[in-house]
Amino acid sequence: MADAAAPRRLTRRTFLGWWIAALMTATIVTALPPLLVFLWPASPKGQKKGPLAVTLDTPIDQLSDGQAVKFNAPTSPNSAFIMADGGGDNAAGDLAFGGFVVKNQGKVDVFAINCSHLGCSVAVNVTAKSFDCPCHGSRFHLDGTVLRGPAAAPLSHLTWKQGADPATIQVDGIVLGF
Numbered sequence: 265m266a267d268a269a270a271p272r273r274l275t276r277r278t279f280l281g282w283w284i285a286a287l288m289t290a291t292i293v294t295a296l297p298p299l300l301v302f303l304w305p306a307s308p309k310g311q312k313k314g315p316l317a318v319t320l321d322t323p324i325d326q327l328s329d330g331q332a333v334k335f336n337a338p339t340s341p342n343s344a345f346i347m348a349d350g351g352g353d354n355a356a357g358d359l360a361f362g363g364f365v366v367k368n369q370g371k372v373d374v375f376a377i378n379c380s381h382l383g384c385s386v387a388v389n390v391t392a393k394s395f396d397c398p399c400h401g402s403r404f405h406l407d408g409t410v411l412r413g414p415a416a417a418p419l420s421h422l423t424w425k426q427g428a429d430p431a432t433i434q435v436d437g438i439v440l441g442f
């Protein structure tokens with residue numbers, strides 16, 4: 265009969281079991297952090313989403329019908345607007361570095377400056393009351409819909425709200441931190 269109080273001998277099988285378990289644990293501990301960072305990347309240092317204050321050259325309450333006013337993303341610190349929707353080359357969540365406030369048939373809209381064809385900056389055609397792209401000739405109505413291709417999708421909206429005064433709006437964006 266075996267002595268229960270006697271120390272158990274470390275067999276070769278037990279040693280190999282512990283050794284493999286330790287090896288697997290070390291492998292998992294080493295591989296897990298990069299995998300987690302890949303799956304859930306942290307915001308780059310210094311980046312912060314939130315409303316960006318923009319001062320308009322023409323306050324909203326002074327815009328006449330059919331008038332659009334251009335604005336740029338703040339550069340100190342460097343920031344960008346976040347598109348609320350999109351089609352073609354634009355998509356919700358894409359960044360824009362400029363936009364337009366436009367009053368059209370009494371309604372105020374705010375669009376990203378990016379052409380939905382390949383992303384060039386559109387400009388206001390004051391005479392024709394349209395947004396025209398200099399790159400391949402696309403044109404957009406003041407409500408953002410396509411007037412002429414090759415663009416097939418409308419301009420992207422920016423999410424905004426009125427600021428503290430008619431000359432200021434708050435536009436959803438991100439401080440890029442560089």
Ligand code: FES
Pocket residue numbers: 379380381382383384397398399400401402413414415
């Ligand atoms: S990028 Fe505007 S028409 Fe091509």
